[in-house]
Amino acid sequence: MTSNNGRSTSESFKAQALVYRHMFSILDSMCLKWIIDSRIPNIIHDHGKPITLLELVSILKIPSTKVDRIDVFMRYMTYIGYFDITKVRIHGDNDGNNQEEEKEAFALTAASELLVKGTENPCISPMVEFVLDPVHSDFFNYLSKWFSDENRRLYEITSGTPWWELLDKNPRLLGLFNDAMAGDSQMIKLALKDHNMAFEGLETIVDVGGGTGTTAQIFSEKFPELKYIVFDLPQVVKNLKGCNNLNFVGGDMFESIPKADAILLKSVLHNWSDDNCIKILRNCKDAVKVLSKDRKGKIIILETVINEKQDEPEITRLKFLMNINMQIMHGKERSEEEWKNIFHEAGLYDYKIFSFTGYLSLIEVYP
Numbered sequence: 001m002t003s004n005n006g007r008s009t010s011e012s013f014k015a016q017a018l019v020y021r022h023m024f025s026i027l028d029s030m031c032l033k034w035i036i037d038s039r040i041p042n043i044i045h046d047h048g049k050p051i052t053l054l055e056l057v058s059i060l061k062i063p064s065t066k067v068d069r070i071d072v073f074m075r076y077m078t079y080i081g082y083f084d085i086t087k088v089r090i091h092g093d094n095d096g097n098n099q100e101e102e103k104e105a106f107a108l109t110a111a112s113e114l115l116v117k118g119t120e121n122p123c124i125s126p127m128v129e130f131v132l133d134p135v136h137s138d139f140f141n142y143l144s145k146w147f148s149d150e151n152r153r154l155y156e157i158t159s160g161t162p163w164w165e166l167l168d169k170n171p172r173l174l175g176l177f178n179d180a181m182a183g184d185s186q187m188i189k190l191a192l193k194d195h196n197m198a199f200e201g202l203e204t205i206v207d208v209g210g211g212t213g214t215t216a217q218i219f220s221e222k223f224p225e226l227k228y229i230v231f232d233l234p235q236v237v238k239n240l241k242g243c244n245n246l247n248f249v250g251g252d253m254f255e256s257i258p259k260a261d262a263i264l265l266k267s268v269l270h271n272w273s274d275d276n277c278i279k280i281l282r283n284c285k286d287a288v289k290v291l292s293k294d295r296k297g298k299i300i301i302l303e304t305v306i307n308e309k310q311d312e313p314e315i316t317r318l319k320f321l322m323n324i325n326m327q328i329m330h331g332k333e334r335s336e337e338e339w340k341n342i343f344h345e346a347g348l349y350d351y352k353i354f355s356f357t358g359y360l361s362l363i364e365v366y367p
């Protein structure tokens with residue numbers, strides 16, 4: 001049987017489901033925001049064991065009229081990977097029944113564990129809070145306007161201000177952004193377990209665009225013998241105090257970069273066009289010290305490398321979405337070929353790519 005444009009009805013129904021799924025996928029984001037706003041991962045974590053629906057609604061102080069709705073939301077979040085449903089044995093109930101009963105209960109998964117705030121473990125809730133903050137997410141309503149504008153970034157069109165100035169003028173958004181990047185950097189702790197060798201034999205490292213120093217703190221704790229400089233815009237580092245092996249230096253990476261055995265760039269180059277990246281990389285190249293007669297230091301880049309032939313479909317989809325997110329800032333996520341091109345333009349011919357976290361790679365570039 002055929003319908004529109006000679007397509008079979010089943011093809012059209014599948015297509016409709018695809019469109020509706022994408023339309024409603026905003027609810028995936030909003031439900032993720034809801035579990036964080038309601039601190040549900042923390043509630044389950046503090047409970048110390050899987051939590052029943054009644055225990056959860058009593059802590060959340062949900063009116064009885066909404067209990068069933070919480071169940072629906074929690075089961076959807078379970079379905080998409082944020083909780084596991086398991087069985088627990090409960091003593092007695094509200095009717096004075098003292099018998100032990102088996103009840104279903106929600107447990108944390110690896111994904112919701114990453115949303116628990118205030119423990120020593122990595123937490124990426126601030127990134128979710130920043131990206132889904134109404135001020136930030138509202139920008140995405142203006143993509144068509146951005147496409148018909150010749151030069152301006154999406155944020156400039158909607159706010160009239162360049163991104164870094166916009167953050168500077170909006171301390172709340174700046175705080176959310178810094179916390180988001182800090183949370184993201186905590187994932188480095190996990191990745192470093194397998195990547196010590198990238199930092200062996202180094203005495204000094206400059207973290208270019210190192211923000212408020214969260215990545216630096218992780219590195220300086222892990223490698224206490226390493227002298228670490230966080231280099232960022234003067235307004236970003238002006239009130240930050242260093243300690244022992246960690247110092248903050250203000251400056252402009254387009255002008256010059258302090259010299260060191262290694263230059264680290266984490267999530268910096270994807271903010272910039274190829275031409276700007278080439279300028280930054282040339283300055284990095286100039287800043288890398290000669291370690292001995294036949295040994296130079298290196299540039300260490302922590303960024304995405306798009307590789308749809310090799311990556312799992314979910315990771316490729318994430319990298320494509322991140323690329324769209326960077327395009328509207330007039331930056332980009334890059335494939336190996338694109339990285340190689342900008343390295344060559346900056347006079348850097350030797351590099352090696354290692355997988356680092358799920359979506360981040362570690363690229364060592366040898367000047």
Ligand SMILES: C[S@@+](CC[C@H](N)C(=O)[O-])C[C@H]1O[C@@H](n2cnc3c(N)ncnc32)[C@H](O)[C@@H]1O
Nearest residue numbers: 181185209210211232233236251252253266267
């Ligand atoms: C996306 S953030 C990355 C922060 C940090 N590397 C991280 O991953 O947590 C980019 C950083 O580049 C800094 N930045 C922007 N322009 C800069 C410039 N011209 N010179 C030095 N740093 C700059 C910003 O202030 C910001 O902290």
